[in-house]
Each structure stands twice: as C-alpha cells, then as structure tokens.
Amino acid sequence: MLHGHQSWIFDSKPTIIASAAVGGPHEARGSLADDFDLLHEDIWLGQESFEKAERKLQEQASELAIKKAALKKEDIQFLLSGDLINQTVPSSFAARTLGVPFLGLYGACSTSMEGLALAAQLVDSKFAKHVLVCTSSHNAASEKQYRYPTEYGAQKPPTAQWTVTGAGAALVSDQGEGPKVTSATIGRVIDMGLSDPFNMGAAMAPAAVDTIEAHFRDLNREPSYYDVIATGDLGRVGHRIAGDLLKKHGLEIPEEIFTDCGILIYKEDQPVVLAGGSGCACAATTTFGHFLKRMRKGDLKKLLVVATGALLSPMSFQQKESIPCVAHAVSIEL
Amino acid sequence: MSDKKKKKLSPTQQEYQKFAQDREPKRPIVLNCVRAFFVGGLICVIAQGIQMFFMTYYHFSQENAGNPTGAVIIIITVLLTGFGVFDHIAQWAGAGTIIPVTGFANTIASASIEHRSEGFVLGVGGNMFKLAGPVIVYGVFSAFVVSLVVIMLRALGVM
Structure with a gap:
C-alpha cells in the first residue's frame, strides 16, 4: 500500500524464504567470503567470454536459491533480474x-x-506466490563496456x-519462514552535475540521501528504528559524503548502524579495490x-538497504553528460 | 573542473560539488610524479642496455639499433600485458609506464585480448586500435601540419 509520497508498506509481509550469493576471486579474498555460497577462483568461470561468465553467475545464484527453498523452477511464477x-x-x-516467466530490469x-x-509488491498484491529476484555484475565485463580493456594500464x-x-x-x-520484506521507498533520479566515472561514490551519495530522507519522512520513522x-x-x-550530507540536512544516523556494502565486501587493505x-x-x-545470513541467525533484526545506481552509459559519458543517479530503499525485518 | 563548465550548473549543484570535493581523497600527484620519474627512467635504462647490446654484439649503428630495441621493449610489454601483470605495474607507476612505447604497446595488446571473444575480424581487428587509434590519427595529422609549416617557411627563405 502507498504510504506517504513514494513508499510502499507490504501489509502481508512477503518472506524471503531463500537467498544465495555467488562471487569471484576478489570477493573470495574479501571480508565477507564466508557468506558466499559459491566462490570462483577463475573470472572466466570456464566460459569463453566475460559476458557468458556473468550469465553463469546468475544461473548459479538462481538455481542455488531455488534449491535452498526446496522448490522447483516450475514453482516460480516470475523472475525479475538485471x-x-x-x-x-x-x-x-x-x-x-x-x-521462468521473466521481467528484465535496469x-x-x-x-x-x-x-x-x-x-515484494507482486507477492503482496497476490499477483504471485513465488518471485525470484536476481542481480549480477562482472568486473571484467563491466570494465570492458564502461571503461578500458581489463589489461589496459591506466x-x-x-x-x-x-x-x-x-x-x-x-x-x-507469500508464506514460509525467513526475513520479511516490510517496506520500500522508490527513489527519484538525482543529478548533481558530476561527470567523473572514476568517482561514482560522490555522484551517487545525493541520491542515497534523498531516498533515505524520503523513507523516514514517508514512514514517519527514526533512523534508530533500524x-x-x-x-x-x-x-x-561516497559513504563519508552521504553521512555528512545527512547531518547537514538534519538527519543524524548513528555511525555504528550506518554502513555501505561497498565498504563491507572487501578488506580495507585489499589491493586494487x-x-x-x-x-x-x-x-x-x-x-x-x-x-540475510545474519538475520537468519538472529543477530540482526531490522535492516534497511539503500541500493544506489549511477545511470550513465559509455556513450552518455563520452557525450559529456553528467551522471544521473537513483537509489531504492527496502526494509527487511524479522 | 573548468569554470566554464561550472557556470552551467545550478547553485545547488555547485554547492554540492564543493561539499563533495572537500571530502574526496586527492590524487597523490607528487608521489605519482616521483614514481613515474623512476619507473619511466628505469625503462629507458633497460632500453639503453638493450641498444648497447645490439651495438656491441650485432654491430648496429646507434641509429639502427633503435628499431630492434623498440621491438624488444614492445614484446616484453605485450607479454606482461598477456600475463595480466602490466595493469598492476601501471596502477603503481602511472605515467612511468604509459608514456614510453610500453604504454602504446599495452593499449593495442589489451584491446586485442579484450575483444578476442567477438572473433578475429570484428573483435580483435576492429578493436585493436580502439585506444591507440586516436594517438595515430592525431600524431600523423600533427606531423603533416608541422611539415607543411616547415615547407612554407623554407619556401619563404626563413629557414
């Protein structure tokens, strides 16, 4: 149900009955290596191209999630992936x-x-019983498309x-055990005029701040709720900028609860990241x-994830356009 | 960012960019220059050694020894690129590896390797000069302009 200006509250509390994560070599050396279900040492995953390797990553993550839920492919109504x-x-x-019937996302x-x-919206509105969400990225495939060849020495x-x-x-x-998706805030596209693809954090921080503010305003919550x-x-x-920007706007999120997936996933001293x-x-x-692993263990009860995206393309960047950014927030609770 | 570019931005955007800039780590320019100086210099010392090797053992003249020396440096770079080592050296060395012929060899080798998956014609052939192409185009064009200037100056009797 719509709540406030741009947020949804899922009254039926759709459940994440299973989830899976697959990673590559750098993730295997990162801080969260133990939380992956499958880690690959070879960035090619035995495939002929990086794009095929990325496809393989998605296939493995999807199949693992279905298997963990003890379901079959036929039980899934829709696949949403991007x-x-x-x-x-x-x-x-x-x-x-x-x-599986498929809706592609970008x-x-x-x-x-x-x-x-x-x-969660599809399940909450009873338009589906089981929906699979999957997202992937591949370092070399992205570098190849957005920046320079992987082995280029810039x-x-x-x-x-x-x-x-x-x-x-x-x-x-719509039923089962596990963390529940309770609400979501859909973000606006924010563009602060930054155009450096080697500084995405600064470009995306205002979008994250805008969505976070909208979330707390719409749901009338305090950050300490999470x-x-x-x-x-x-x-x-970007994390530092977002934190300071929130403070400037008068929304103080305690430092110990405010974090970023991009910081968590790798070790601080990990080279190249x-x-x-x-x-x-x-x-x-x-x-x-x-x-989700921490939630299933019970040491995390209320989580808000604000995924940030930089909506540029290699062509828009070459045409000297700035980088518009968006962020969507989803709350997951036990 | 230039001031001209900033004028197009709204006051909020300008204010944010200033806000963000104060919180971003800067490129360590001095350190990068020092590293580039030593790595670039080291490459030149190695090349000098190779040139002397060709002059001493194969009796090349100093001028003629330049070509095989360049070829050896290029082959070494291409091998390092193929083994996936060059980009890591370059992240550390910066301009030190990109300015000498090593940088040029790396652009061609890396683009070729990258697009191998699209086949030899459209992939490797079509993308080999993706990064090196502009250097060749503007290099040749500026050489052409300079030579025109020289010819005109000579015809006018200045040179």
Whole structure:
C-alpha cells in the first residue's frame, strides 16, 4: 500500500524464504567470503567470454536459491533480474536457461533493491506466490563496456571503485519462514552535475540521501528504528559524503548502524579495490549473502538497504553528460 | 573542473560539488610524479642496455639499433600485458609506464585480448586500435601540419 509520497508498506509481509550469493576471486579474498555460497577462483568461470561468465553467475545464484527453498523452477511464477551489460543480456540469457516467466530490469547498481521491492509488491498484491529476484555484475565485463580493456594500464584515482564479480538471488514468497520484506521507498533520479566515472561514490551519495530522507519522512520513522542502514555501493568516498550530507540536512544516523556494502565486501587493505566495491552484485551479494545470513541467525533484526545506481552509459559519458543517479530503499525485518 | 563548465550548473549543484570535493581523497600527484620519474627512467635504462647490446654484439649503428630495441621493449610489454601483470605495474607507476612505447604497446595488446571473444575480424581487428587509434590519427595529422609549416617557411627563405 502507498504510504506517504513514494513508499510502499507490504501489509502481508512477503518472506524471503531463500537467498544465495555467488562471487569471484576478489570477493573470495574479501571480508565477507564466508557468506558466499559459491566462490570462483577463475573470472572466466570456464566460459569463453566475460559476458557468458556473468550469465553463469546468475544461473548459479538462481538455481542455488531455488534449491535452498526446496522448490522447483516450475514453482516460480516470475523472475525479475538485471545487470549492467548492454541490453541486460546476462539476465535475459540466464532467464532463457531457467525458463521462468521473466521481467528484465535496469536500475544500474540499484537493480537488486528495485527487484526486491517489485517482487515484494507482486507477492503482496497476490499477483504471485513465488518471485525470484536476481542481480549480477562482472568486473571484467563491466570494465570492458564502461571503461578500458581489463589489461589496459591506466592509473585509477583513489576515488575509483572496483566492480564486484558475483550474483545475488532471493526468493520472495507469500508464506514460509525467513526475513520479511516490510517496506520500500522508490527513489527519484538525482543529478548533481558530476561527470567523473572514476568517482561514482560522490555522484551517487545525493541520491542515497534523498531516498533515505524520503523513507523516514514517508514512514514517519527514526533512523534508530533500524539495526543497520546500509547503502549499496557508495564506497569509502561516497559513504563519508552521504553521512555528512545527512547531518547537514538534519538527519543524524548513528555511525555504528550506518554502513555501505561497498565498504563491507572487501578488506580495507585489499589491493586494487581503492575506494571500495561497486556494481549490481555489490548490494545484491552483501544483502542476500551476508545480511540475510545474519538475520537468519538472529543477530540482526531490522535492516534497511539503500541500493544506489549511477545511470550513465559509455556513450552518455563520452557525450559529456553528467551522471544521473537513483537509489531504492527496502526494509527487511524479522 | 573548468569554470566554464561550472557556470552551467545550478547553485545547488555547485554547492554540492564543493561539499563533495572537500571530502574526496586527492590524487597523490607528487608521489605519482616521483614514481613515474623512476619507473619511466628505469625503462629507458633497460632500453639503453638493450641498444648497447645490439651495438656491441650485432654491430648496429646507434641509429639502427633503435628499431630492434623498440621491438624488444614492445614484446616484453605485450607479454606482461598477456600475463595480466602490466595493469598492476601501471596502477603503481602511472605515467612511468604509459608514456614510453610500453604504454602504446599495452593499449593495442589489451584491446586485442579484450575483444578476442567477438572473433578475429570484428573483435580483435576492429578493436585493436580502439585506444591507440586516436594517438595515430592525431600524431600523423600533427606531423603533416608541422611539415607543411616547415615547407612554407623554407619556401619563404626563413629557414
């Protein structure tokens, strides 16, 4: 049901009955390695191209989530999935493998929460019983499309982020055991005129702040309601900016509950990741892997994930356009 | 960012960009320059060694030894690129590896490797000069302009 200006409250409390996270070599060396169901040492996953490898990541995450829920593919009504690659082919091709009725999504790195919000909405409105959400990104496939060839030797600035190789999937159901999706806030597209693709954190921070403010305004809640408020992939740079910007706007989120998936996923001293993780899989694997695992254990009860996405394309960047950004927030509670 | 670009931004955008800039880590320019100086210098020292090797053992003249020396440096770079080592060296060394012929060799090799999955013609052939292309186009064009200027100056008897 619509609550406030741009938020939904799911009265029937759709349940995430199973979730899965698959990662690559850098994720295996990161801080959340134990929370992944499957880790690959080979970025190719034995495939001929990076794009095929990304498809494989999605297939594995989806199949794992279905298997964990002890369901069959036929039990799933809809698959909502997305990624970063042109025309979202990894998602469409993985959907071909799964053979489940499919709706493709694109919200850049905010896709995971866009998908989760829509899945919860479908279940809450009784338009579906089981909806599978899946999001993926692949470091080399994204670098190839958005920036330079993977082996190209350009020096990245300290504000650059590292695209996560991985996929996260969650199965949302109208009944069963598990964390519940309770509300969602759909974000506006915010553009502060930044145009540096090596500084996505600063570009996305205002979008995250806008959605967070809207969430608390619409639902009339205080930040302390949540045990953890995690942004998607602002990284160290964007996280600091977002925190300060929220303070400036008079919304104080206690430091101990405010975090970012892009910071959590890698170790601080991990080489090459610079300001932290990014990509569709950053919020997806951290939420569907790490956070949901903590919730099932019971040491985390109320979680708000604000997945942030930079809606640029290689062409818009070359045409000197700025980077519009969006953020969607979904609350998951026990 | 230039001032001209900033004028197009709304006051809120300008204010935010200033706000964000104060909170961003800066590129360590001095450190990058020092690293580039030493790595670039080291590459030149190695190349000098190779050149002397060709002059001493194969009796090349100093001018002729330049070509095989360049080729050896290019082959080493391409191998390092293929083994996935070059980009890590370059992240550390910055301009030190990108300015010498190593940078040029790396752009071509990395683009070729990257687009191998789209086939030899459209993939490797079509994308090989994706990054090196602009350098060649504007390099050749500026050489052409400079030579025109030289010819005109000579015809006028200035040179």
